[in-house]
Amino acid sequence: MRIDKEQLKEHNQQGLAEHQRLFGFLAESLDKKGVDVNQVMHQLHQLQVAIPSWALGAGGTRFGRFAMGGEPGTLEQKIDDIGMLKALTQATSSVSLHIPWDIPSNAEAIKNQATELGIKFDAVNSNTFQDQQDQSHSYKFGSLADNDCMVREQAINHNLEVIKYGEILGSKSITVWLADGASFPGQNNFKRAFRNTESSLHKIYEGLPVDWKMLIEYKPYEPNFYSTVIQDWGTSLMLAESCGEQAYTLVDLGHHLPNTNIEQIVATLIMRGRLGGFHFNDSKYGDDDLTCGSIKPYQLFLICSEIIGGMQDNDSGNPALEWMIDASHNLKDPLEDLIQSLEAIRVAYAQALIVDREALYEAQMSKDVSRCQEILQDAYRTDLRPLLAEVRRLNGGALNPMDSYRKMDVREKLITERGKNVVATGL
Numbered sequence: 001m002r003i004d005k006e007q008l009k010e011h012n013q014q015g016l017a018e019h020q021r022l023f024g025f026l027a028e029s030l031d032k033k034g035v036d037v038n039q040v041m042h043q044l045h046q047l048q049v050a051i052p053s054w055a056l057g058a059g060g061t062r063f064g065r066f067a068m069g070g071e072p073g074t075l076e077q078k079i080d081d082i083g084m085l086k087a088l089t090q091a092t093s094s095v096s097l098h099i100p101w102d103i104p105s106n107a108e109a110i111k112n113q114a115t116e117l118g119i120k121f122d123a124v125n126s127n128t129f130q131d132q133q134d135q136s137h138s139y140k141f142g143s144l145a146d147n148d149c150m151v152r153e154q155a156i157n158h159n160l161e162v163i164k165y166g167e168i169l170g171s172k173s174i175t176v177w178l179a180d181g182a183s184f185p186g187q188n189n190f191k192r193a194f195r196n197t198e199s200s201l202h203k204i205y206e207g208l209p210v211d212w213k214m215l216i217e218y219k220p221y222e223p224n225f226y227s228t229v230i231q232d233w234g235t236s237l238m239l240a241e242s243c244g245e246q247a248y249t250l251v252d253l254g255h256h257l258p259n260t261n262i263e264q265i266v267a268t269l270i271m272r273g274r275l276g277g278f279h280f281n282d283s284k285y286g287d288d289d290l291t292c293g294s295i296k297p298y299q300l301f302l303i304c305s306e307i308i309g310g311m312q313d314n315d316s317g318n319p320a321l322e323w324m325i326d327a328s329h330n331l332k333d334p335l336e337d338l339i340q341s342l343e344a345i346r347v348a349y350a351q352a353l354i355v356d357r358e359a360l361y362e363a364q365m366s367k368d369v370s371r372c373q374e375i376l377q378d379a380y381r382t383d384l385r386p387l388l389a390e391v392r393r394l395n396g397g398a399l400n401p402m403d404s405y406r407k408m409d410v411r412e413k414l415i416t417e418r419g420k421n422v423v424a425t426g427l
């Protein structure tokens, strides 16, 4: 299914007068504050967030999964769905594949389909947290960290194979997330588990093309509930620096213990030149994989503010960041959930772009604590949605993607096309 451009224009036409009134007022007030509105709009359009191939169907928990209807049953249909998100939001133009969930049956054909829709292939993700049919060695007790060198070798070869798929599709990075760890004290030797992981990552790193990145994702717990080998940012950073220049830390927002100051971790990793990218989502308790900005929008803003501040003062030469969503849609229509996440990330980023950083520096240096908060919250409390809508409109998107998605009855049409009980591969 494709988004009907003419219908989109009609929708935009219906809302144009009100939009121009709101945007005009906002642009004027921002201009008065010395904000370069065109520059902000340009930077906003540059912000393209990759869609995870595993989050286009209904996710589930161990307690159950409720089919959504019209889910993409093939990689081709997933690419089509991302094409619709791009057409509506103009905020995404790439997909992050998970192997083996999304092995392309015909790589050339998939590449052509994606190119036709203006979609590129972002980071590829390896999977050594599930056993596949006819697999020689189980990952039940670990993969790159496992005590058994045969298991480690199998996991290393899988990652090298994933890089091969990525090369064919034009990806430039691999994300390695390990479930490896222990659920009981005494089950693992922490040092040996770390050293096994380190030497295994070195072998994968040797197979990394010169223009690629290795993104090492950390997580404190789940599916292991006592220890995880790559449990936190410090461990991931140690491994990245041990591997070499092309290895970086990936920050999944849901992979932090409650009340962790994630924006400080982000500032520290940029300061070290080792922040590779993000898996954006939100959470109340654990790795809940909820819609971005649905629980802690202020934290999302503070994280974006540290990204902009850090990259503006990038004395460690941190490379451009990889922006991806990693969420699981148990209750909402996955495409609506992704539209909301893309909007939440752009709202937070736009608010962070209008922070008066000179005034903030002066207030910090003069220890004017109240003023520091006033400067940050002035940006956070500015409703920039008309500016986001204008960026979409100027780039051929919908003034109101959610509204157009519903008016176009996309989900109903997908159910008619694909049926009610198709199950998308993924979590």
Ligand code: LRH
Pocket (backbone or CB within 6 Å): 054, 125, 177, 217, 219, 252, 279, 287, 326, 427
């Ligand atoms: C682990 C994780 C990782 C993916 C998986 C789908 O929790 O965040 O990024 O491989 O989710």
Ligand code: MN
Pocket (backbone or CB within 6 Å): 177, 217, 252, 279, 326
């Ligand atoms: Mn993740």
